[in-house]
Amino acid sequence: MVFAGTTVVNGNCVCLVTDTGMSTEIGRVHSQIQEASQHEEDTPLKKKLNEFGEALTMIIGLICALVWLINVKYFLSWEYVDGWSRNFKFSFEKCTYYFEIAVALAVAAIP
Known part of the structure; x- marks a missing residue:
């Protein structure tokens, strides 16, 4: 044969x-x-890498949100009148600027 x-x-x-x-x-x-x-099935190494990737994504997301929230004072302001918050001012340009910084930080951290 x-x-x-x-x-x-x-x-x-x-x-x-x-x-x-x-x-x-x-x-x-x-x-x-x-x-x-x-x-x-996934190998143990692949499982660990997936877990690490998910944890890293969560940490990077939290850091970016924290960076954006720290800069809220630059695009959202108000005055106190008689003990109450009045005259809110919101700057969309500054808000998007600091959002872009947070996104750039996430992009730089992911690789």
Whole structure:
């Protein structure tokens, strides 16, 4: 019996084809490999890296939110009149500027 892909260097032979395609031994091996790859579980290293990535994302998000909240005083202001907050002033340009800084910090921290 000769398998497909067998290298013959010299000689004569008469062969009878019994199976083709996925019915051959190589086809069966291929289907077993494909089936095994579909049921593959994550390795312990991959699980740890996923956990670390999720934790790092949360920490970076919190730091960026904190940076933006620290700078609220620059784009939101008010005055106290008779003990009450009055005359709120909001600067959209400064708000977006400090938001861009927070996003830039997140982009710089992720790689």
